[in-house]
Amino acid sequence: MNKKQMIKISTWGLLSCLFWGTGCKSEHKYVLEPVNEYKEYVIDAESELSTSNLYTFEDHGKEYLTFPVHNKRTILIYDLSSGKLVHNFFFNVASPRGIGSELYGYYAKDLGHIYVPDFMQKVIYETDTTGVFKKTINFSTADDGLNPMRAYYNNLHNVQLTFLGNKLYIPQQMNANLGSSCVEKSPIGITVDTVNGDVRKLPMNFPPLIASKELRSCIEGSLPYSETFDGKRFIYSFSMDENLYVVSPDHHKIQKIKAKSSDIPEIKFKKIPSDFSKTLKMTCEMATYGNIIYDKYRQVYYRFAYPESKLADDEDFLKILNSGKKEFSIIILDKNFNILGETKFPPFTYLPHIFFISKDGLYLSVNHFKRKDFCDWKLRFQKIELIKQ
Incomplete structure (x- = not known):
């Protein structure tokens, strides 16, 4: 058996040798309850409301919220508690300080270390305020000759750059460069050693949820996913899989755990219609899973789920899709991935992909365009409390 075969077997072929967990109901029931507490962040007149990317970070014990102005390649940083804008800086399209035409997801480790991907190249820049x-940081070619995908991120499917010591973990999308074997051969991520520059492919590939030959003909065929790192493990949530994948930092050990929504009987891929409007409508209506996030203050995980829904034919489907579909629920799991409860939220009320976790709770964006109190010059968040019944 050659090395290439051994790597393939070590990921999915020998999963039976690993621990396959099964999420189960806890004896205690928990719910997420909206309370009458809000935080808001005023956007200046020259900026735009961010509904694609938003992150929080800490520096010397103080919490900050940051998001980009995409087409102006500007990063805004707010004091999370006071709502005051404390930093505002931009990048060029080309050198110097060039990052391409757009600015999307980035990683703020602290105020002195902010990692910004180049929109056009396989490069990440370290900067500060x-x-x-x-x-x-260049990652154009991996150790085995792999041609990686660019680092392009948004919060609709939330993944983030992560540092593990000197190594920068870079999540990957389905790699179209691998042609007819892209599902079987696409790595879930790569790492870059920021000291010596080594670029290595992680041993975990995308799970075989769909055959490579069917990718282009199916909605969600690119296998979008969300990822979070809880300090010890990576956790993956794929849109078309009821299971979570709990993975060791080196991605050699994979634990598959059922985390099924009570509102989603089954997940089914659907063929892409010939009409684009019908495709958007079907994408909005079909059942999928969303982001997985870790609440370190309460030591629980939240998995977002989108049940099947129905929309009128005259809706703005693209706008609804970018606003988090019609309705969603949040599955609550404990540190062992036992299901503690699931809370369903009312239609067209929150942006489920724009959120943050603070010391005092989970906050969801109330900037849904269908709300009567919709405002496009400030980001508003409502506090959602975790309550034991």
Whole structure:
């Protein structure tokens, strides 16, 4: 058996040798309850409301919220508690300080270390609140010759850059460069050693949820996923899989755990209709799973789920899709991935992909365009409390 075969077997072929967990109901029931507490962040007149990317981070014990102005390639940083804008800096399209035409997902480790992907190249820049590049991290070719995908992220399917020591973990999309074997051969991520520059493919590939030959003909065929790192493990939530994948930092050990929504009887891929409007409508209506996030303050996980729904033919489907579909629920899991409860939220009320977790709770964006109190010049969040019944 050659090395290539051994790597393939070590990921999915020998999963029976690993621990396959099964999420189960806890004896205690928990719910998520909206309370009358809000936080808001005023957007200046020249900026735009961010509904694609938003992150939080800490620096010397203080919490910050940050999001980009995409087409202006600007990063805004707010004091999370006071709502005050404390930093505002931008990048060019080309050198110097060039990152391509758009700015999407990035990673703020702290105020002195912000990692911004180039929109056009396989490069990540280390900067700070001055916007001046301090280091360039190149990941154009991996150790085995793999041609990685660019680092492009948004919160609709939330994945983030993560540091493990000196190694930067870079999540990957389905790699179209691998042609007819892209599902079987696409790595879930790569790592870059920021000291010596080594780029390595992680041993875990995308799960075989659909045959490679069917990708282009099916909605969600690109196998979008969400990922979070809880300090010890990576957890993956794929849109078309009721299971979670709990993975060791080196991605050699894979634990598959059922985390099924009570509102989603089954998950089914659907063929893409010939009419684009029908495709958008079907994408909005079909059942999928969403983001997985870790609440370190309460030591629970939240998995978002989108049950099947129905929409009128005259709706703005693209706008609804970018706003988190019609309705959603959040599955609550404990630190062992036992299901503690599931809370369903009212239609067209929140942006389920724009959220943050603070010391005092989970906050969901109330900037849904269908709300009567919709406002496009400030980001508003409602506090959602975790309550034991």
